[in-house]
Amino acid sequence: MDIATIIGLILGFGLIFASIAMGGGGLSPFIDAPSMMIVFGGSISAALINFPLKNVLGSFSVVLNCFFQKIPEPKALIGEFKELAQLARKDGLLALEQKSDSIEDDFMKRGIESLIGGTPADELRETMETELGCIDERHSMGKKFVDAMGAAAPAFGMIGTLIGLVQMLQSLDDPSKIGGGMAVALLTTLYGAVVANVVCIPLAGKLEARAKEETVVREMIIAGVAAIGGGATPRAVEEQLATFMAPKSRADVGAEAA
Numbered sequence: 001m002d003i004a005t006i007i008g009l010i011l012g013f014g015l016i017f018a019s020i021a022m023g024g025g026g027l028s029p030f031i032d033a034p035s036m037m038i039v040f041g042g043s044i045s046a047a048l049i050n051f052p053l054k055n056v057l058g059s060f061s062v063v064l065n066c067f068f069q070k071i072p073e074p075k076a077l078i079g080e081f082k083e084l085a086q087l088a089r090k091d092g093l094l095a096l097e098q099k100s101d102s103i104e105d106d107f108m109k110r111g112i113e114s115l116i117g118g119t120p121a122d123e124l125r126e127t128m129e130t131e132l133g134c135i136d137e138r139h140s141m142g143k144k145f146v147d148a149m150g151a152a153a154p155a156f157g158m159i160g161t162l163i164g165l166v167q168m169l170q171s172l173d174d175p176s177k178i179g180g181g182m183a184v185a186l187l188t189t190l191y192g193a194v195v196a197n198v199v200c201i202p203l204a205g206k207l208e209a210r211a212k213e214e215t216v217v218r219e220m221i222i223a224g225v226a227a228i229g230g231g232a233t234p235r236a237v238e239e240q241l242a243t244f245m246a247p248k249s250r251a252d253v254g255a256e257a258a
Contacts, residue, residue, distance in 0.1 A: 001068060043156055078224075083234075146203050165185050168182060
């Protein structure tokens, strides 16, 4: 679970609700069903027009990456590959079969199983890189979907405001309705700004960061599998995989190994 995403959403909405409560008017003046229909329904309809249905449905699972981290930690990954390299050097690649069932990451597990099955390291690297490219494309599509929602929400908020203003202008003969009509008209702009700036834009940024983080880890896995397939020593595997990490983290790995 990504606590930062949860805290950010709670804090963002909490500050908005707190400012409303401090105004003394209560929450009810800020609730308007037609405005919600225009902003939320309009944003979803724009996304459906932008993307094929299968991509829209697939994007929802990608968005979950903002809340759940499914990729292994680089330090733990290096330790796991060192252990596999040591076993392969000692007993051969077939000995890795006893460890393959305990590998939790599916991408890494498929790579090791292909290595056990006799796939050459160079061919396996190419296959895994192709799969990584497909994973990146799915993540990119998920980010584009959230970006489209974030771009559409303020626009539909403005559309709702214009609709409200037209309806308000039709009742100018009754001044008592002008204030309430203006308030309702402005609510759609508020909803659009909140959806875009509290939800969609931050989630799109988190998806981009998650995609980059996962790409680095997947590239580490590809390098590790190829190194074991090439008969590299555990120390050589560790040094090669450590290059994917920041200098400080790389030093920490070296210190733990020592």
